[in-house]
Amino acid sequence: MTPPARRAAAVAAAAALLLAAPGTAAAAPASPAPAAAGATPLAGPPAGRPFPATVPLPTGSLPEGIAEGPGTTFYAGSRADGSVVRGNLRTGVTTPFVPGVEGRVAVGMRYEEGADRLWVAGGATGAVTAYDGTTGEELGRWLVPGSGFLNDVEVTRDAVLVTDSAVQRLVVVPLGPGGELPGPDGARTLPITGDLVYGEGFNANGIRALPTGQLLVTQSSTGDLFRVDPATGASVRVPVGGRDLTSGDGLVLRGPFLYVVNGFSGDSAAVVLLTPGGRAGLVVGEVSSPLLDRPTTGILAAGALYLVNGRFEVEDPESAEYQVVRVELR
Numbered sequence: 001m002t003p004p005a006r007r008a009a010a011v012a013a014a015a016a017l018l019l020a021a022p023g024t025a026a027a028a029p030a031s032p033a034p035a036a037a038g039a040t041p042l043a044g045p046p047a048g049r050p051f052p053a054t055v056p057l058p059t060g061s062l063p064e065g066i067a068e069g070p071g072t073t074f075y076a077g078s079r080a081d082g083s084v085v086r087g088n089l090r091t092g093v094t095t096p097f098v099p100g101v102e103g104r105v106a107v108g109m110r111y112e113e114g115a116d117r118l119w120v121a122g123g124a125t126g127a128v129t130a131y132d133g134t135t136g137e138e139l140g141r142w143l144v145p146g147s148g149f150l151n152d153v154e155v156t157r158d159a160v161l162v163t164d165s166a167v168q169r170l171v172v173v174p175l176g177p178g179g180e181l182p183g184p185d186g187a188r189t190l191p192i193t194g195d196l197v198y199g200e201g202f203n204a205n206g207i208r209a210l211p212t213g214q215l216l217v218t219q220s221s222t223g224d225l226f227r228v229d230p231a232t233g234a235s236v237r238v239p240v241g242g243r244d245l246t247s248g249d250g251l252v253l254r255g256p257f258l259y260v261v262n263g264f265s266g267d268s269a270a271v272v273l274l275t276p277g278g279r280a281g282l283v284v285g286e287v288s289s290p291l292l293d294r295p296t297t298g299i300l301a302a303g304a305l306y307l308v309n310g311r312f313e314v315e316d317p318e319s320a321e322y323q324v325v326r327v328e329l330r
Helices: 003-020
Strands: 054-057 063-068 073-078 084-088 093-098 109-112 117-121 127-132 138-143 150-155 159-164 169-174 188-191 204-209 215-219 224-228 234-238 251-254 257-261 268-274 281-288 295-301 304-309 322-328
Touching: 054 084, 054 093, 063 117, 063 295, 063 304, 073 093, 073 109, 109 150, 117 150, 117 159, 127 150, 127 159, 127 169, 159 204, 204 251, 204 257, 215 251, 251 295, 257 295, 268 295, 281 322
Parallel strands: 063 109, 150 204
Antiparallel strands: 054 322, 063 073, 073 084, 084 093, 109 117, 117 127, 127 138, 150 159, 159 169, 169 188, 204 215, 215 224, 224 234, 251 257, 257 268, 268 281, 295 304, 304 322
């Protein structure tokens, strides 16, 4: 048997075991992230008290992005005015963190643990913004001319990378020694070449860094996954067996498991088992909850998957209630 065949067989065997195990559809529970230096996790009730099934977000906030902070802290943003709330998954309480500003938008976001910074993509505004993860102070804002829709964010040791769902490129905010931020004109763009070719609808969307340093990107309009080289922008399609991933939004990566949130077309997240290096994958199941309503992005924290209810089909978004929903993985 050739090495690729052995890998495929190993994936199939692992998938069969996962599907055969009662109530199992994903990886083992995740551990809370350690607190970053200088960041104080929000206080919670005594250990052992159940985590709430939902955490309410501000009425009419049109949320989409969520980021995992220190301990059980999380951040969620607003497409209505770019505001951000900070919440606690254990208490179910949120507090204002970044005030809203007319004309601003908060879509995908990512917490940079070592530097205690929150990075936010600005959608059609073409902006990438960094905030202090403890105080909410704005640390930098980079406007990128020619942007279409800056959607999701990943942070690596050398840079912050943002997908543009309408223009075939990544936005890159380089980080200097010790994570030093560039000046206001320091952001650049990286054209995406290779297998990932843009078409109608939303294209590059969710993004996560693989242990190899390659980026894993989903194309919402086609359901395809790609590995993208952060240095060159060259992309290679990742073959994925199992059910269709079209309309995938945010990505959550933990070990060999990738959760693809299906908010555009359903109320679940597909569970993809990846081979080493993310070169291939197999959909081995999905996780869901009756409390979900068109989820967008998610995080793994406190032993569960937490998804933001985007509620894209609600009649009156500006008066609608929104939530973060806890989805059990076992």
